[in-house]
Amino acid sequence: MTPVLAASTLTDWIDAQGISWLPEWGPVVLAAVVHVILLLTFFGLPAGIFIWAERKVSARIQDRLGPTRVGGRFGWLQSLADGIKLLQKEDLAPADADKFLFRLAPYIVIVAAFSAFMFLPFSNGWTAVAMDCGLFVALAVLSMEVLGVVIAGYSSGSKWSLFGGMREAAQMVSYEVPLGLTAVIPVVVAGTMNLNDIGNMQQGWVYNWFVFQNPFTFLAFFVFFVATLASNKRAPFDLAEAESELVAGFITEYSGFRWSIFFLGEYAAMFFVSALGVVLFLGGWWTGIAPLDKWFVSIGESCWMGDYIVRVIGMKIFLVKSAILVCVQIWVRWTLPRLRIDQVMTTCLKYLVPIACFLFLGVVLYPLILVTVLGRTTLLPGSGVAMGERVPVPVVEASDFHTDPGDVAAETVAAPQEGEH
Amino acid sequence: MESLLFTVYALATCGAALGVVLSQNVARMAFWLVVSLGCVAGLFFMLNADFVGATQLLIYVGGTVVLLIFGVMLTASGPFNTIKSEPAEMIQAGVIGIALLAILIPTVTSVDWVGNRDTLSHAGVKSPSGEFNQQGEGGTSRHIGAALLGVRVDQADASAPSEAAEAHEHHDADHDHGHEHAHGEEAHSHAGHDHAHAEVSETNQASGYLLPFEIISVHLLVVLIGASYLARAKRRVEQPTS
Numbered sequence: 001m002t003p004v005l006a007a008s009t010l011t012d013w014i015d016a017q018g019i020s021w022l023p024e025w026g027p028v029v030l031a032a033v034v035h036v037i038l039l040l041t042f043f044g045l046p047a048g049i050f051i052w053a054e055r056k057v058s059a060r061i062q063d064r065l066g067p068t069r070v071g072g073r074f075g076w077l078q079s080l081a082d083g084i085k086l087l088q089k090e091d092l093a094p095a096d097a098d099k100f101l102f103r104l105a106p107y108i109v110i111v112a113a114f115s116a117f118m119f120l121p122f123s124n125g126w127t128a129v130a131m132d133c134g135l136f137v138a139l140a141v142l143s144m145e146v147l148g149v150v151i152a153g154y155s156s157g158s159k160w161s162l163f164g165g166m167r168e169a170a171q172m173v174s175y176e177v178p179l180g181l182t183a184v185i186p187v188v189v190a191g192t193m194n195l196n197d198i199g200n201m202q203q204g205w206v207y208n209w210f211v212f213q214n215p216f217t218f219l220a221f222f223v224f225f226v227a228t229l230a231s232n233k234r235a236p237f238d239l240a241e242a243e244s245e246l247v248a249g250f251i252t253e254y255s256g257f258r259w260s261i262f263f264l265g266e267y268a269a270m271f272f273v274s275a276l277g278v279v280l281f282l283g284g285w286w287t288g289i290a291p292l293d294k295w296f297v298s299i300g301e302s303c304w305m306g307d308y309i310v311r312v313i314g315m316k317i318f319l320v321k322s323a324i325l326v327c328v329q330i331w332v333r334w335t336l337p338r339l340r341i342d343q344v345m346t347t348c349l350k351y352l353v354p355i356a357c358f359l360f361l362g363v364v365l366y367p368l369i370l371v372t373v374l375g376r377t378t379l380l381p382g383s384g385v386a387m388g389e390r391v392p393v394p395v396v397e398a399s400d401f402h403t404d405p406g407d408v409a410a411e412t413v414a415a416p417q418e419g420e421h
Numbered sequence: 422m423e424s425l426l427f428t429v430y431a432l433a434t435c436g437a438a439l440g441v442v443l444s445q446n447v448a449r450m451a452f453w454l455v456v457s458l459g460c461v462a463g464l465f466f467m468l469n470a471d472f473v474g475a476t477q478l479l480i481y482v483g484g485t486v487v488l489l490i491f492g493v494m495l496t497a498s499g500p501f502n503t504i505k506s507e508p509a510e511m512i513q514a515g516v517i518g519i520a521l522l523a524i525l526i527p528t529v530t531s532v533d534w535v536g537n538r539d540t541l542s543h544a545g546v547k548s549p550s551g552e553f554n555q556q557g558e559g560g561t562s563r564h565i566g567a568a569l570l571g572v573r574v575d576q577a578d579a580s581a582p583s584e585a586a587e588a589h590e591h592h593d594a595d596h597d598h599g600h601e602h603a604h605g606e607e608a609h610s611h612a613g614h615d616h617a618h619a620e621v622s623e624t625n626q627a628s629g630y631l632l633p634f635e636i637i638s639v640h641l642l643v644v645l646i647g648a649s650y651l652a653r654a655k656r657r658v659e660q661p662t663s
Contacts, residue, residue: 098448098449137474137475143484147490153494154448166494173487
């Protein structure tokens with residue numbers, strides 16, 4: 001028997017079972033349903049856990065206990081209890097609001113956050129939609145979230161909400177620039193936008209992770225992290241919500257379930273950008289210890305269901321790394337003071353964007369300078385071939401590019417495929 | 422299955438476009454515009470043009486429309502801006518719309534869809550029945566990158582030279598089309614195609630899109646700087662008092 005999730009795609013696997021009563025479109029629909037259920041789990045569950053974690057961590061930082069009663073010792077069912085409480089509340093819309101848009105805005109937020117999960121690889125090959133430009137699509141979809149916030153702010157018919165929405169729009173439009181620029185830096189190193197390939201390239205020792213690839217990627221990771229904080233409206237960039245001066249910013253007028261949807265979307269987006277950072281910079285689902293990674297791969301090849309087990313382990317590693325990044329976000333929120341809106345814009349436009357541009361240039365020039373000075377494209381131990389020259393799965397045959405030996409494309413594709421790839 | 426989904430998306434696109442035209446509230450118009458553009462992106466994804474679809478989402482939905490709403494919020498005089506059209510304006514807009522439709526319909530009908538489908542099915546992108554290849558999903562970015570450098574994989578199909586030439590014409594007009602061709606090479610590359618490719622790409626070597634692309638981006642940068650120069654807060658020059 002073939003293990004279900006180790007099949008190349010679920011559709012193929014269902015096809016191969018030869019179930020006679022299924023119609024022709026059956027396998028596709030079934031696979032889609034399975035993917036959606038799995039994704040909903042990964043969308044809802046971490047969000048609930050992180051809401052609880054935020055309350056616990058913030059309480060500990062402020063020398064309190066936080067939730068302690070619901071669900072036993074640590075109050076770990078607090079999120080569920082809150083959810084049930086919020087469901088029972090009245091669904092209000094202000095008389096001045098544009099009711100149609102007001103009711104719709106939470107759904108835009110949550111659909112954008114959920115759709116981004118489609119492109120996230122949770123383990124080697126476990127991604128709902130494997131695309132060559134997965135990173136690009138994921139960022140594009142995530143950028144739609146701002147639309148929901150802006151519409152919520154505009155349609156509430158309240159000054160607080162309007163200010164929150166305007167700040168959010170200004171902040172997001174600016175911070176998308178450093179976010180995009182720093183997300184491109186691992187792409188330059190890897191030579192692909194396919195998130196699964198990017199993750200797989202970071203197998204081996206810790207220095208194979210893209211953070212430690214060269215000094216520029218190391219700095220890029222921190223710029224990326226700051227930009228994701230801002231794009232998630234997390235403190236110190238929570239100007240859209242701004243509890244101290246704008247009541248609750250764009251969610252001032254929301255109540256009950258719609259309010260909780262905004263929060264679900266926010267925490268899911270937090271998890272998503274952390275996971276994206278893990279795939280792009282922190283080695284994805286690899287442990288960072290070369291013999292361990294090799295051992296996992298050998299298990300996958302040798303024993304029955306080994307492939308499946310290894311991927312489950314990889315997914316756990318991946319989730320733990322992402323959870324650690326989320327905890328750093330929570331830690332930052334409860335430690336740093338908030339910025340003013342002009343300081344937020346200054347941070348982005350005067351500091352982060354030039355830094356990101358400089359890092360981008362640096363990461364492009366770094367291998368070229370090294371190769372002229374040292375004759376190898378990386379300082380790291382190993383084969384001396386930088387990551388971008390390893391092409392994991394050549395989509396086009398190398399012969400397609402051999403027409404001109406001096407061509408840049410020819411050099412990239414025809415480069416020797418190293419070691420584990 | 423594909424055609425059903427395509428119909429759903431196409432209908433949603435048209436319905437949302439109607440919503441843009443018929444609603445009188447600016448913010449709602451922007452919302453319907455988002456729905457319409459998002460559904461167009463969905464159509465691109467269904468046609469295996471994933472890069473174009475993603476660009477559509479990022480630039481139009483995530484960028485342009487957000488700026489649009491931002492502009493509405495900053496410039497609105499009342500709480501909710503509404504636009505009421507005069508009958509004369511509606512007639513003008515109707516005439517322009519019908520004229521545009523009159524151009525678009527001949528354009529669509531003049532394309533040799535059957536011939537193109539044969540080319541595509543020969544290349545392995547589509548099955549002869551016109552359905553898309555499941556395995557061909559999502560692999561266009563590498564080809565676009567190669568095309569920027571002047572290596573056009575979509576022009577390598579020597580089996581139908583006339584159709585390839587025709588495809589070339591259409592490619593310039595319609596990007597989406599080119600992606601489908603690019604897919605053909607990726608999904609299915611057969612022996613003998615390398616020969617043809619060598620011949621084609623010798624003639625095409627200089628026709629990379631990188632330089633035009635860079636020129637356009639520098640042009641846009643100039644426009645941006647010019648716009649911010651024009652829109653900046655003007656300081657009055659102090660007249661020397663003497």
